[in-house]
Each structure stands twice: as structure tokens, then as C-alpha cells.
Amino acid sequence: MGLPDKDGGEAPDGNTRHVPVMLRQCLDLLAPALERPGAVVVDCTLGLGGHSEALLTRFPEARLVALDRDTEALRLSGERLARFGDRATLVHAVYDELPDVLDRLGLPRVQGVLFDLGVSSMQLDEADRGFAYAQDAPLDMRMDQTTGVSAAEVLNTYPPGELVRILRAYGEEKQAKRIVSAVVREREKEPFTRSARLVELIRDALPQAAKRTGGNPAKRTFQALRIEVNGELSVLERAVPAAVGALAVGGRVAVLSYHSLEDRLVKQVFAAGAANTAPPGLPVVPERYQPRLKLLTRGAELPSEEEVARNRRAAPARLRGAERIREDV
Numbered sequence: 001m002g003l004p005d006k007d008g009g010e011a012p013d014g015n016t017r018h019v020p021v022m023l024r025q026c027l028d029l030l031a032p033a034l035e036r037p038g039a040v041v042v043d044c045t046l047g048l049g050g051h052s053e054a055l056l057t058r059f060p061e062a063r064l065v066a067l068d069r070d071t072e073a074l075r076l077s078g079e080r081l082a083r084f085g086d087r088a089t090l091v092h093a094v095y096d097e098l099p100d101v102l103d104r105l106g107l108p109r110v111q112g113v114l115f116d117l118g119v120s121s122m123q124l125d126e127a128d129r130g131f132a133y134a135q136d137a138p139l140d141m142r143m144d145q146t147t148g149v150s151a152a153e154v155l156n157t158y159p160p161g162e163l164v165r166i167l168r169a170y171g172e173e174k175q176a177k178r179i180v181s182a183v184v185r186e187r188e189k190e191p192f193t194r195s196a197r198l199v200e201l202i203r204d205a206l207p208q209a210a211k212r213t214g215g216n217p218a219k220r221t222f223q224a225l226r227i228e229v230n231g232e233l234s235v236l237e238r239a240v241p242a243a244v245g246a247l248a249v250g251g252r253v254a255v256l257s258y259h260s261l262e263d264r265l266v267k268q269v270f271a272a273g274a275a276n277t278a279p280p281g282l283p284v285v286p287e288r289y290q291p292r293l294k295l296l297t298r299g300a301e302l303p304s305e306e307e308v309a310r311n312r313r314a315a316p317a318r319l320r321g322a323e324r325i326r327e328d329v
Contacts, residue, residue, distance in 0.1 A: 021307075021317045022256060022301070022317055023054055025319055026051060026114060027055065031058075032250075033250055034111055036250075040063045040111055041064055041112035041114065042113045043064060043065075043114050043116075044095035044098060045068065045114075045115055046073060051114055053081060056087060064081075065091065067094070067098065071145070071146060098243060099246065109246065111248055111252070113253040115254070118259075118262075138194060138195075139151040139152035139192055139194060141222075144230075151226070152191070152192050154225060154229060160180050163184075166228045167179060167180065170227040171221055171224030172261075179205050179221060199218045223259065240269045250325075257300075258317060270322045273291065273292045274294060292324060293322040293325065294322065294325045300318035301318070301320070
């Protein structure tokens with residue numbers, strides 16, 4: 001499972017955090033669009049504000065709009081970014097709400113959009129959030145704890161077939177049927193409430209060969225539950241096209257993904273935007289069929305070995321970028 005850390009430096013509570021993942025690459029990729037006077041950049045996944053702080057610092061003429069569904073992240077990052085005054089606007093929203101947010105702010109077009117997907121360091125490091133399988137915690141996993149169903153509710157109430165689908169689709173878990181059979185058997189005795197019991201159940205359910213590969217055997221199940229609880233892929237399916245639609249010509253979007261499901265979706269949206277959609281055989285291609293996007297990365301850019309050595313959470317990161325090169329016709 002990708003365990004991204006989108007937060008850098010020292011947090012407002014005094015705890016030292018890892019530096020933001022692929023920070024220099026993200027800033028360099030967005031720079032040509034953000035060095036213009038009056039540029040607006042949207043950080044769709046604020047977290048504790050590591051990338052946002054760097055954007056405001058490097059581009060002193062830029063205005064930031066930052067979104068997060070996690071109210072505690074907004075509170076802490078608000079303290080961190082307070083010194084930038086009205087250059088930073090923080091909004092409690094999920095990132096597929098980007099068009100509505102920009103509309104309310106009177107910003108029809110922006111020059112940059114950044115996504116740093118996955119779980120923030122704060123969510124991973126606070127045991128009571130239930131994201132990390134390495135420590136016992138309530139099975140919550142909601143990024144916005146004010147709404148929605150928890151991971152415990154998913155485990156305790158979903159039909160077995162739906163649980164199998166989730167583990168296979170979102171966790172790429174080959175042993176989904178074994179794990180779900182054990183979950184259904186155990187939840188009839190007592191509902192699931194804490195992560196340690198689930199981790200133990202998964203260890204007991206898997207064959208020995210499956211336990212010897214790929215790290216902690218619970219990671220795929222925890223990833224799948226987290227994606228389901230937060231609707232991450234369905235949100236991303238709406239959010240990336242919305243971000244492309246919000247870009248002014250010359251504007252740029254950068255997306256950091258942490259597992260293949262996210263990266264594949266981003267790749268598909270960017271590839272579609274960069275494609276010529278004209279019917280075959282036209283002697284001259286009308287503008288409406290011309291590509292809207294130019295790809296800025298060859299495939300996905302990876303973190304350096306040095307960065308992974310400094311910050312293990314950067315290891316699964318994949319960065320893709322694109323530039324808007326024409327308006328819709």
C-alpha cells in the first residue's frame with residue numbers, strides 16, 4: 001500500500017515530519033505556469049501543508065486555494081500557513097468538489113493544480129484514525145471523521161460478495177475469498193471494532209506462501225477498506241478531469257499517485273486529453289479534434305534512490321504532469 005507523506009518540516013504541534021514527497025519535481029513541473037503574475041494554484045490534498053507552504057514560498061506572486069476533507073488537517077495547516085495571510089484560502093472539501101469551490105471563489109480558471117493522493121502522515125501517525133495496520137486502533141479510516149461509514153461498518157455489514165469485490169478491486173488481494181470467509185465467520189460471533197483483531201485474522205487466514213511475499217499481509221486489505229470508506233477512486237475519476245477543465249491555457253496539473261489503481265486512472269485521463277480525436281482520413285484536422293493536453297512526463301516520474309533512502313514513504317510514488325494547450329471548442 002502506498003503510504004504517502006505530503007507534509008514537510010515541523011508540524012504546528014512540534015513534531016518533525018518527513019519532507020513532502022518529490023517536492024522539487026512537483027515545483028519544477030508547475031513552475032512555468034506559476035511564475036506568471038496573478039497565478040492561482042490549487043492544492044487539492046492539503047494535508048499538513050508541506051507542498052502548499054513550498055508553493056507559496058517559491059512563487060511569491062501566486063495565490064493558493066487548498067482543499068482537504070480532514071478538519072484536523074485544515075486546522076493544523078491553517079496555523080502553518082497563517083504567515084501567508086490572504087494569499088492562502090483553505091477550504092473544507094473533497095477534491096472532486098473543485099469546480100464548485102472555484103465557482104464560489106469567483107475563479108473560472110487557475111494556472112496550477114497539485115494532487116498528492118493517499119494518506120497523510122498525520123492520519124497514519126495518529127493511532128485512533130485506524131489507517132495503519134502496524135498498531136491497534138479503532139477501525140475508522142475516514143479521512144473526514146464528520147461523515148460517512150467507517151471501516152468497521154464496512155466489515156460488519158457488507159455482504160460477503162461485495163467484500164470480496166472490494167478486496168480484489170481496490171487491494172488487488174488474491175486471497176480475498178479466504179479473508180472474507182474468515183471475516184464473515186468472526187463477525188457473527190462479535191462485530192469488528194479494532195484493527196489488531198483484523199490483522200490477526202488475516203494472518204491466520206492466509207496460506208504460508210502468501211505470508212512470505214509483499215510485506216505485511218494485511219496491507220492490501222487495509223488499502224482496500226480505506227479506498228472504499230473514502231470513495232477514493234470514484235472521487236479521483238471525477239476530480240482529475242475537473243482539474244484539467246479548470247486549467248487556463250498554459251496551466252499545469254501534477255499528480256502524485258501511490259498505487260497502480262490511482263496511477264492507471266491518471267494516465268488514462270491524461271492520455272485521452274493528449275490524443276488527437278479526429279476520425280481517420282481527414283486531410284486537415286479541425287481544432288476541436290486537436291489535443292487539449294501536452295504530457296510533461298515520459299511515463300511516470302519516480303522518486304530518486306536518495307529520496308527513498310531519506311523517506312521510505314516516498315518509495316511507491318509516481319508523478320505525472322500535463323499542460324493545458326488549448327481551450328475546448
